[in-house]
Amino acid sequence: MGYANSSMVTYTKLSPNHSGQRTHSIDRITPHCVVGQCSVETLGNIFLPASKQASCNYGIGVDGRVGMYVEEKNRSWCSSSNSNDQRAVTIECASDTKSPYAFKDVVYQTLIKLCVDICKRNGKKKLLWLGDKDKTLSYAPKSDEMVLTVHRWFANKSCPGDWLYARLGDLAEKVTAQLGGSSSGTGTTTSPMYRVRKSWSDSKSQKGAYKILSNAKKCADANPGYSVFDVNGVNIYTSKTTATEVPSLVKVSITDLNIRKGPGTDYAKTGKFTGKGVFTIVEMKSGKGSTAGWGRLKSGAGWISLDYCKKI
Numbered sequence: 001m002g003y004a005n006s007s008m009v010t011y012t013k014l015s016p017n018h019s020g021q022r023t024h025s026i027d028r029i030t031p032h033c034v035v036g037q038c039s040v041e042t043l044g045n046i047f048l049p050a051s052k053q054a055s056c057n058y059g060i061g062v063d064g065r066v067g068m069y070v071e072e073k074n075r076s077w078c079s080s081s082n083s084n085d086q087r088a089v090t091i092e093c094a095s096d097t098k099s100p101y102a103f104k105d106v107v108y109q110t111l112i113k114l115c116v117d118i119c120k121r122n123g124k125k126k127l128l129w130l131g132d133k134d135k136t137l138s139y140a141p142k143s144d145e146m147v148l149t150v151h152r153w154f155a156n157k158s159c160p161g162d163w164l165y166a167r168l169g170d171l172a173e174k175v176t177a178q179l180g181g182s183s184s185g186t187g188t189t190t191s192p193m194y195r196v197r198k199s200w201s202d203s204k205s206q207k208g209a210y211k212i213l214s215n216a217k218k219c220a221d222a223n224p225g226y227s228v229f230d231v232n233g234v235n236i237y238t239s240k241t242t243a244t245e246v247p248s249l250v251k252v253s254i255t256d257l258n259i260r261k262g263p264g265t266d267y268a269k270t271g272k273f274t275g276k277g278v279f280t281i282v283e284m285k286s287g288k289g290s291t292a293g294w295g296r297l298k299s300g301a302g303w304i305s306l307d308y309c310k311k312i
């Protein structure tokens with residue numbers, strides 16, 4: 001397929017900083033944050049000197065206009081990765097100078113349109129955000145798929161900034177919708193989701209997936225040993241209640257600790273108390289009325305609140 005440039009471009013200042021024609025067809029888009037609310041003209045001046053050794057295919061200025069600095073057919077010097085930039089259209093977007101490097105809404109809306117345009121001209125019906133670096137870099141896109149990648153995977157940078165990073169699922173969804181494609185079927189398009197699991201690799205342990213972080217944290221808190229993971233599998237929160245290995249020995253220092261028929265204050269009392277002493281717990285569960293969870297006594301007498309136990 002022949003390469004073309006976007007008709008959305010209203011300002012062109014070609015940079016000498018590129019490698020000539022791509023060696024790989026376009027199947028990625030890599031949006032960046034400029035770290036400055038600048039215009040397309042300023043971007044043009046930044047990438048003009050050969051000494052800068054950097055460029056991008058397109059830039060979106062703070063007012064939403066689109067500039068071109070390296071023609072789409074050529075490999076720009078943008079993402080600190082030869083293999084990425086050979087196949088990616090790179091887009092620098094005007095952003096705040098401080099984390100999370102937020103974009104103006106007009107810039108984000110233009111980015112959506114520009115991605116749609118790039119996908120259309122390159123025969124793509126879907127824009128995918130797989131969220132995970134390893135998964136993405138090893139993914140072989142189908143002929144009608146375009147894949148989002150980010151600079152932070154190739155260099156010690158926060159680019160494209162947490163603001164855009166959190167919206168890449170949204171960007172992929174909106175672009176795919178405008179292309180008339182469906183994001184179902186691949187099972188790979190994800191909106192930002194917080195997953196509660198024992199560990200990222202243990203997907204079977206998943207208790208739930210939440211759009212709202214505080215809800216994910218609540219779920220983790222209710223499940224000792226569970227953590228909240230972001231779309232990249234980064235552990236961003238571990239429940240305050242820690243997992244206790246069972247069987248384990250606990251010490252009870254109060255005389256009137258109720259033994260219940262199940263793990264929670266919503267289960268009936270057996271009418272018995274542990275009394276002071278050391279007990280063996282053979283199972284742990286989260287449940288109503290106890291922050292630390294509930295432990296089942298080896299004796300078979302029932303369950304006790306671990307809030308009143310000290311692990312020994």
Ligand SMILES: [Zn+2]
Pocket residue numbers: 032033078079151159160
């Ligand atoms: Zn970047």
